[in-house]
Amino acid sequence: MSGRGHELPESSKIIRIRDEGPGIRSFDLTFSGWEEVRPGQMVKLYAPGHWEFPVSVSGVDEGAITLTLARVGVATTAMFGLSEGATVGLRGPFGRPWPTQLLWGRKVLVVAGGVGLAPTRLLLRELAGPGLTLLYGARSPSLLLFRDEYGELVDRGVDLRLTVDAGDATWKGHVGVVTTLLDRDLVRTRDHAVVAGPPVMMHFATRALVEMGMPPERIFVTLENHMKCGVGLCGHCRIGDRYVCTDGPVFSLAEVFALQERSAGNLW
Amino acid sequence: MSGAKRLSWGDLTRVLRALEKEGYEVLSPQKNRWGDWFPEPGLPAGWPGDFQNYAYPFLKEAVFPLEEPLFSSGGTGFVFHAAEDRRLAFFGARPCDAEALAYTDLFFTGRFFADSRYRARRRNLFVIAAACRAPCPKSFCVAAQAGPWARKGFDIQVYPAGGDWLAEAATLQGRRLLSAYPDVRREDLLRVRRELEGLFPAPGPLPRHTVRDAARTGWLGARCFRCGACIWLCPTCTCYDQCRFGKDGVKREQDPCLFEGYHRLAGGASLRPTQPHRMDFRYECKFGVGACVGCGRCSVGCVGYAAMEAYLERPGSRAT
Numbered sequence: 001m002s003g004r005g006h007e008l009p010e011s012s013k014i015i016r017i018r019d020e021g022p023g024i025r026s027f028d029l030t031f032s033g034w035e036e037v038r039p040g041q042m043v044k045l046y047a048p049g050h051w052e053f054p055v056s057v058s059g060v061d062e063g064a065i066t067l068t069l070a071r072v073g074v075a076t077t078a079m080f081g082l083s084e085g086a087t088v089g090l091r092g093p094f095g096r097p098w099p100t101q102l103l104w105g106r107k108v109l110v111v112a113g114g115v116g117l118a119p120t121r122l123l124l125r126e127l128a129g130p131g132l133t134l135l136y137g138a139r140s141p142s143l144l145l146f147r148d149e150y151g152e153l154v155d156r157g158v159d160l161r162l163t164v165d166a167g168d169a170t171w172k173g174h175v176g177v178v179t180t181l182l183d184r185d186l187v188r189t190r191d192h193a194v195v196a197g198p199p200v201m202m203h204f205a206t207r208a209l210v211e212m213g214m215p216p217e218r219i220f221v222t223l224e225n226h227m228k229c230g231v232g233l234c235g236h237c238r239i240g241d242r243y244v245c246t247d248g249p250v251f252s253l254a255e256v257f258a259l260q261e262r263s264a265g266n267l268w
Numbered sequence: 269m270s271g272a273k274r275l276s277w278g279d280l281t282r283v284l285r286a287l288e289k290e291g292y293e294v295l296s297p298q299k300n301r302w303g304d305w306f307p308e309p310g311l312p313a314g315w316p317g318d319f320q321n322y323a324y325p326f327l328k329e330a331v332f333p334l335e336e337p338l339f340s341s342g343g344t345g346f347v348f349h350a351a352e353d354r355r356l357a358f359f360g361a362r363p364c365d366a367e368a369l370a371y372t373d374l375f376f377t378g379r380f381f382a383d384s385r386y387r388a389r390r391r392n393l394f395v396i397a398a399a400c401r402a403p404c405p406k407s408f409c410v411a412a413q414a415g416p417w418a419r420k421g422f423d424i425q426v427y428p429a430g431g432d433w434l435a436e437a438a439t440l441q442g443r444r445l446l447s448a449y450p451d452v453r454r455e456d457l458l459r460v461r462r463e464l465e466g467l468f469p470a471p472g473p474l475p476r477h478t479v480r481d482a483a484r485t486g487w488l489g490a491r492c493f494r495c496g497a498c499i500w501l502c503p504t505c506t507c508y509d510q511c512r513f514g515k516d517g518v519k520r521e522q523d524p525c526l527f528e529g530y531h532r533l534a535g536g537a538s539l540r541p542t543q544p545h546r547m548d549f550r551y552e553c554k555f556g557v558g559a560c561v562g563c564g565r566c567s568v569g570c571v572g573y574a575a576m577e578a579y580l581e582r583p584g585s586r587a588t
Binding site (some may be wrong): 006007008009011046048049050051052053072073076087089110158194211225226228229231232233234236240241243246260264265266267 | 339341344345346348375376379380381383384394482485504507508509510511512514515518520523525530531533534535537538539541542545546547549551552556557
């Protein structure tokens, strides 16, 4: 844990900013706790003059981490107004990571939608190999993230299948939501599945996986959008007697079904 | 031997004076000219017989204020805003509030990450609970096992016993303060407890909340005015939000789960888009997780008849 335990952010400098697509940027930030970060974990990001919000870590390098943000609200808009060299606050990492040990050496199917590729990016780097299949979809070709990394994944043997909801003149690939890439034969030959993306995509992708025969305990999802304080105290992410930020954000779908039994409202 | 002691009112006053000498500001129940009870500094001349309970959970506020700054960004880094260093001794805290304090102790310091501000304030807090002789309006503390005497959450608990007081200590500090006074047999303490319990209506079992009880939460949700009073009056509500503090700081403030904004995610979607959903969330916390101590404040403060009192009634038992 960096900074003053879990309660005080450390000053972090923006090293580099990259446009990933319309309204999506990656920020490389100095962070003393970079070695502690595990795939699927998140940090609390303080946008100067605003407040903190949880963000999944999409990359780790020596002394730095990468956060990929979509501009959706006041604090993310403030982050988009910052330049390289500006200072923000970071604390963490928090939360239960993807079960990398369990997935290592297995045949894994990753289904990601939109900015949902960001919380799986570190996992993809760890698991990249012939046993890994990545189904990734975005609303349009320009919203596909980390495009310059696809070649490396394919070179390492990853079965990469892309789709967009609506193509353009440059797009020669598959068109349709990401669940249209799922088929029973593919699902049957995979040991585990990992799903991350917008709520509606999570809902339909997990349902399709179960219908195609993947047991819920072998499907892993992230409920990171529930989180607020990150340390299990503010109460916003409570589901029954569990807290997404400390018991998750990564859960098996079987755990999610159990939570759903004790949850009022929507999980996705 | 029960560990309990027998004290006169004069002895109790001496205990409070000893706390003052140790640097505590002693607060005791005092009525203002409008008839409202507040914990005010000073020692009472005698036990106020007409005091039932504070309308507001002051004990919770002593450790978890409505709002407080967390940190600010300074020139060279971030500045931590620590809790104020103030020693408080609450004399006459009610058992339900002491039990609620035990709950918030566990919540803030006994789980994943301890909250240093809460812990600092709690270490500076000394609680002398006073067992109750009559139930408060709309309370069900006996059913919630938080009355008429407290099982935990206090340093010293006193029981009225004839003209004297029986006192038991739950902490080393409390035991030290009571050490000079004569012991009381365990049977005497149990008899006083039984006598107090006899003054309260026999409790029925509290329900175990089941989510998606649409009849109940729909009825309650339709009645709720979304004012947040029940949450601010609750001694065990601990939810908070983080927001801007000054130009470049962050504060936390208590955040009612019955407000729509509590459940809103980045991007605008809501996890609990309707008031019945939010009612489910709240009552799941109170009767599923087990946070309710039955103090009845929420029912007194609710303008829509949608709080605990209504929850414990059969849905639809009132026409509107």
